[in-house]
Amino acid sequence: MKQFVLAGLFAGAVALPAMADYTIIAPANPGGGWDQTARTMQTVMQEDGISPSVQVQNVPGAGGTIGLAQFASQNSGNDQALIVGGFVMVGAILTNNSPVSLKDVTPIARLTGEYEAVVVPAASPIQDMKGLIEALKVDPGAVSWAGGSAGGTDHIAVGLIAKAAGVDPTKINYIAYSGGGEALAAILGNQVTAGVSSLGEFDAQVKAGTLRLLAVSAPERIAGVEAPTLKESGLDVELQNWRMVAAAPGLNDEQKAKVAADIEKMVKSENWQKQLADKGWSDTYLAGADFEAQLAKDEAATATVLKDIGLVK
Amino acid sequence: MGAFDFLLQGLATAAEPMMLLYALIGVTLGTAVGVLPGIGPALTVALLLPVTYRLDAAGSLIMFAGIYYGGMYGGSTTSILLNTPGESASIITALEGNKMARKGRGGPALATAAIGSFIAGLIATLLLAFLAPWIVKVALVFGPREYFALMVLAFVTVSAAFGDSALRGLTSLFLGLALACVGIDQLTGQARLEFGVPVLLDGIEVTTMAVAMFAVGEALFIAGQRIHIDDELTAVKGSIWMSASDWARSWKPWLRGTFIGFPIGAMPAGGAEIGTFLSYATEKKLSKHPEEFGHGAIEGVAGPEAANNASAAGTLVPLLTLGLPTSATAAIMLAGFQQFGLQPGPLLFATNPTLVWGLIASLLIANFMLLVLNLPLIGLWVKLLTVPKPWLYAGILLFATLGTIGANPSTFELGMLLGFGVLGYGMRLFGYPIAPIVVGLILGPMAEQHLRRALSISQGDWGYLVQSPIAAVLLGIAALALIVPLILRARGKGEMLSQLAGDED
Structure with missing residues (x-):
């Protein structure tokens, strides 16, 4: 034994x-x-x-x-x-x-x-996060946001942004796409007001000048990315x-x-x-x-x- | 160096003996894995991509192009021979292709699919090479309302193209639409009709449904007949090659399929299936032999097969020019490109011309290799049909089951396969066409999502749907396609319709 x-x-x-x-x-x-x-x-x-x-x-x-x-x-x-x-x-x-x-x-x-990024098409009259928030405050429904699946990170980011801006989050007009790619097409095609997805999804377009990067959801500025954080824009949102x-x-x-x-x-x-x-x-x-x-x-x-x-x- | 020089240089590299060998290995692997039902091109590429990492950039790209085109191609073989579509883009191929195979014309069906795929691949790859930046601009104009209009057009033309009885066709279509409601609603994230079954949260898998309806339903139907009526069915009747009349009837559908499939593949939310549906409907409309449709019309194989290969090249347009993967396969390819530091995007053609043109040259070579590989194989494939029927159908059942389990190892999925198989059997028994139910399952969610997105953007204003010129034109064509035949029929001029179709060329 x-x-x-x-x-x-x-x-x-x-x-x-x-x-x-x-x-x-x-x-x-x-x-x-x-x-x-x-x-x-x-x-x-x-x-x-x-x-x-x-x-x-x-x-x-x-x-x-x-x-x-x-x-x-x-x-x-x-x-x-x-x-x-x-x-x-x-x-x-x-x-x-x-x-x-x-x-x-x-x-x-x-x-x-990856951090989230907020973008608008290059042709959009909106120049910065402040402009986007003003439009959102005037009529939340008129600002359509394209992003990934409903309830996913992108949707949560929009909810947090609205809340931080003092806008009723239930009023946001979020258009869910099956992924960042399909959402990107809608943003590039000027179908929606703004887009939210991982920074990587938008990076190449921002560099090519077809999208304007308004803000990123990082705690501090990301090296090599010329955009303020949401916090700098006066919105207390940080999301990874x-x-x-x-x-x-x-x-x-x-x-x-x-x-x-x-x-x-x-x-x-x-x-x-x-x-x-x-x-x-x-x-x-x-x-x-x-x-x-x-x-x-x-x-x-x-x-x-x-x-x-x-x-x- | 101009674009053309880069392409020639790429072709020269890709035509070296070692590279040709890599291409051959790539297309063989791709076709072999792609042949399994349930394992579509996406999984094929995901499984085989690591194989390419060991090679240098040129060798890796070319093998990879072979796997991609080979995986896209593999599905058509099983569709035609076994009535088991490997992926949603070859469902339509099964409709006419399998009928042809059972009439002993499997050889010409496979040949027209192979040559059609080659021609479509060739033209579409060249379009990709020289027109991509312009095509993508047009594709981006398509927003939710334009997509919705395109879906409406697909619904109208496709339902008109199925079967003899409109009522039965529509019943089948609506059954598919009802099944399409199952699962998480994309726009709100809420579950619908899932009855507490977690597997149903993601909806009903199209390939499971298609394999069940076509293959399992068919096997049950044959078994149910008991008497071996058409046992005298010859596997090969006439030549296994295409006759002069086959060529004459195929070349126009090839070209039309290419020009339908490519732009739809290039649209970020187009999808390869839509192109095959529209191509099938077009061919049925334009054919001089509309009565053969549903009984093995070669046009019904040539057109959709060209369309699905052209759309495979089309998918690369947004991928290379925007860095936008529009299908699961494209997403894996993106990962593959990143291995060589290739960052697809608007600047790609400018910053990385050698690699891009190398890839395009590889695609051309892979396309050619597929033809070389598949034409001689036709003789071998067709032998499969000489297998005695009980064995053949037992084999098909085994194959269908393995494919489903391989794609999603779940007992519920297997239960669904059998359940829908029984449904397919019942529908066959009572003369309901089975294609519309699958079409409904594919188009339903797309149409619904695009409509709801459009209405969400317009904040509920239905007028928005027709305010875009493209959407208005597409809806107009759909309305005409629906109303004109009704008026003509009402005036008792049904014969005129067939005459019109006959005068077309």
Whole structure:
């Protein structure tokens, strides 16, 4: 018996340093930000030998909540399963009344993030954020905002801007498109008053002079971007569209630490930094208790603003 | 260096033996994965993109172009042979293509699809190369109201083109529209008709529905007949190549399909399916053999297949000139370009001419490779039809199920496949056409969203819908297409209509 236990311990000790074969769920269709995040993680983890074999599985739908629900129910205690998610998921969980929330998984770290940008077509008479807010105050319905899906980061940003400007958020005329790209076409075609999406979506157009960048949602000015923050424009709004990675529910501390260590190794690698630079994503890595605190703050703020817009009762 | 020099230089690079090999590998992989139903071009490119990273920029681009065009092409083969459309853009191909295949004309159907795709790809790639900056300006004029008008036109022309009984066609269409309401409403984020089932939150997957209706329904129908009536069905009747009359009947639809598909593909919210619907309706209107439609008319394969390949090139217009990915496939391609530091956008043609023209040259080569790969394969594919029927249909069922599970591993999705399969069986049994239900499912949400966006922008003013000249013209054509046949029929001049169609050329 003693030998058996010893053999077991020995096997365990040999098994421990073995690397995990991760499966990453991208709760979205191929091509979107979450899918690309998952596939970039796959590339880096495999190339840098953090994990010998990483699989990416797409489980699309409903702002990531379908993938999240499936992930949480099928992987309890499995320390080789990961899911990519982000700020959009926080809103989608609330608007869809999702039975599964981020409390049902083990958030590991925030990986990347993008700030929101407010733009108008170059031909627009509106010159700055002040002009846009004045128009909004005169008649909120007459200012149409194009952005991504309803209840997503872009919609939340518009709600926050209206609220900060003292305009009734339920009155905003938000035109939801299936993504930043389709919204961009509507803005370029002069179909709407203004547009809100991640800065990266608009960057090339702003540089080419076809869009006017009014403000960004960063806490302070972004290097290389010639636009004031919303705060400078007198609106107390700060918003980051972040992406994160979470592990399965029901992990013990040891398992959790191991996953967190693997992710940290990945984030700190040169390869990851190079991939981020290629894709124009900023590294907003945040892990541990700091991330949990930030997550709780974002969840509370999102719940409030979605109620203000009228999307969540 | 002018644009033409860059293109020649790109072609010279892409025509090196090693590059041709990469192109061949790319189109073979793309076609092979694209053939699986449920795995559309987007997933094909996502799965295979990492393969290209190991090569240098030129080799990588060319393999990638091969995968893209190959993935777009793969869907038509299964549509024609097995009645299982791999993606929504080849649904229309199944309508006539599979009928042809079952009459022993699978060879010509595959050939007209391959050559049509080649010609459309060639013309559309050249249009992309030389006219992209202008086309995109026109495409941007399309706002919600113009799109809505385009959808209305598609509805009118398409429903007129289906079946003999208008009532049955419309019943099927409205069934599709009702099913299209399921899922999260895009504009408010609220769930509709999802009955607490999370999978339904994202609506009913078009490919699941199409595969169920076409393939599963068909298999059940055949099984239900019990008696092997048309067992004498010959897999190959006549030549497996296109006859002179096939050529004569194909070349105009190829060109028309190209010029319908390309601009619609270039529109940021156009979508490849719309082009195939409009092309099918056009061909049925203009054909000298309208009676063959629904029984295997070659025009009905040639036009839509050209249209969907032309729209694949069209999708690259907003991608390269605006940095605007308008489909899932384009979004993955954007990620692919970024690997070489290529930032698509308004400045791309100016800042990165070598890579852009290299890509365009690669697309031309890939297009050519597809033809080289697919024409000899036709003989092999057609053999598939000589498989005894029970085995063939068992194989189709297996294939359809695997594809659905592969695209979305969920038991509910599988249940939907079977449920809609039974519905498809019932509709066949009572003579309802099945294409309109799928068309309704695709067009319904698009039309609804664009209408509501337009009304939201105008703050509820319906007059806004006709105040744009383009929208007004499109709605006008739709109204004419609806009213004129009614008037002519009312005057008992139905024969005149067919005569008019006959006089067309």
